[in-house]
Amino acid sequence: MTPLKGKATSFDIAYLAGVSQSTVSRALRDSPAVNQETKDKIFAIAKQLNYKVDKNASNLRKQTTGTLALLLFEDPTVDESQINPFFLAMLGSITRACSQRGHDLLVSFQQLSNDWHADYEDSKKADGIILLGYGDYKDYEEKLNTLLAQQTHFVCWGAEVHGHPEFTIRSNNLQGGKLAGQHLLQQGRKRFAFLGNASDHSPEFLARYQGMVHALEQAGIAENTVAQLDAISTEQAGFDAINQLHAQGKSFDALFCASDLIAIGAIRALQKKGLKVPEDVAVVGFDDIPVASFSSPALTTIQQNTSLAGEMLVVNLLKLINHQPVELTEIQPKIIVRHSCGAAER
Amino acid sequence: MTPLKGKATSFDIAYLAGVSQSTVSRALRDSPAVNQETKDKIFAIAKQLNYKVDKNASNLRKQTTGTLALLLFEDPTVDESQINPFFLAMLGSITRACSQRGHDLLVSFQQLSNDWHADYEDSKKADGIILLGYGDYKDYEEKLNTLLAQQTHFVCWGAEVHGHPEFTIRSNNLQGGKLAGQHLLQQGRKRFAFLGNASDHSPEFLARYQGMVHALEQAGIAENTVAQLDAISTEQAGFDAINQLHAQGKSFDALFCASDLIAIGAIRALQKKGLKVPEDVAVVGFDDIPVASFSSPALTTIQQNTSLAGEMLVVNLLKLINHQPVELTEIQPKIIVRHSCGAAER
């Protein structure tokens, strides 16, 4: 075999094997319509030439890509350099799930303000899109509607696309909020506060809030006694929110935060004011990001199963692409009791 | 304009604009050889049809992809569900750097044992490959040589490809080790231990070890007084290594760990044995992963600048692809003093 200039093509193999290029193509995709001997010969030559199917050519012909795109968008206010650890964990599980199913993953960060919605599938770079991120849901929804109108294949994490539950994988946030509320009640706490946006601009956080309120009401605590303050999912926002709450003269002995990052910032602010966690204020977070177990005190939190979530996102997107029915998936949250709530022995 | 069945192509635009398809193609790429009026008309129609260039077709024709592949491989022993936070941070900065340069990023996890080396560029899915990961360098090197032989465009983080510094972006690990050693010496520590493989199976860790030894020798402390134990970059390995060191009857008041993950595990093991950090043992890690500031005590560590590293990886790979000379890049490490070394006030 003489070395060829440039990469080998199926024609080179055909020439060397003494068959037609069509046969080579069939053999390489292991078509049952090809004689085993012919196949063996072709495989051997392909291996020798270090031949790889040109994906651009095969995708162009097949009109498909074998690739999924992950669009990760963030609140534009967030520091550029840091990605929310929760999404990073999701990224990990999504990447694994893709590999397992023989798909490639195209990853891209986006600002919510950009025109991210249109391009990946239309330009044939991906068969479908996975959306991941926090941000104002009202802005988000608009893009989602464009995607819907363009019949792009997509799934998203967390927030439901109005009237289309099949496009979403989400945690049971209401249940998560209930778990947090109930647990805090069990610790004998009476005066509650919640950090995180609790409006339809942030449906996930809202559900967490509502879940907690639900638990409190069952225990005879009225919603109007609960202090609530908006916070995006960053440490800084949690820190600031506590200071604001105190400036407003609000007092509380139980604090439920819409995310761990908020909780960690809040704990810092509380400690800076000389308050003890959990003695003075019991704190529960949400997500169970890796740092949660390292904060002081270790953070009690509502865990979201990122492995399952990532897996389901990929599985459902693939089903959508293949026009198969999807399972409606809701991930069940789980409370991880550590020290910040005052329950576990220290 | 009547809506077209399926996606619009450049022929549809040509028909609508009353020009040839060649002209459309030129106009869309903003070729100076096209009349501005014609361009305007074509752009307007393209927008109306929500036209997007088919990347498979254009890549096939241009024989390029506009895509970079990131191969993230891990020690197979590591728990499947967790990715080393340091690499996750790198992933973030690489993704950003790619977007900024108009490239897509294909991400893939690999076991070091797999045949990952060949496919991405050969199959025309990417113009080049970024390699990221820990693992036995001896195994790694072999793959790298294959890549080299195949003339694949690639860059890698950390370990130098024998005789080819241009393919690597690395921290000055030797300097990092020195900083750690010097700092520990300044705290008055005399009896040193190092956790991490210090052989050519792990050149980065080895250099960190050597840097520390170098600092110690300058202070008159001989290398043979230093306790060293292998550990891969996980908490568990750090935890186990401490127990083993104690079982061997080794005692030390200064501990330098080849990574933060090792350090965090080591601190847990020390504390479990009733030893105080930093009073009994001062600990310094390496990487400055996000959890480092949250461990108790907060971890003093040698920071690697992941933003710069990710950026340089992308920049150099792009240069390699375009046959331009690359800058030899070495990232300068920086010591972040927190509490685990006993230096900062608590």
Add this chain to the structure above:
DNA sequence: CTGAAAGCGCTTACAG
């Protein structure tokens, strides 16, 4: 400044 034509490397009816 514009058009007709070739061709990138495959996959897949169609025919035998």
Add this chain to the structure above:
DNA sequence: CTGAAAGCGCTTACAG
């Protein structure tokens, strides 16, 4: 079981 041929949707010499 195999081959000849068309065609996926572009880009880019070549010619005018």
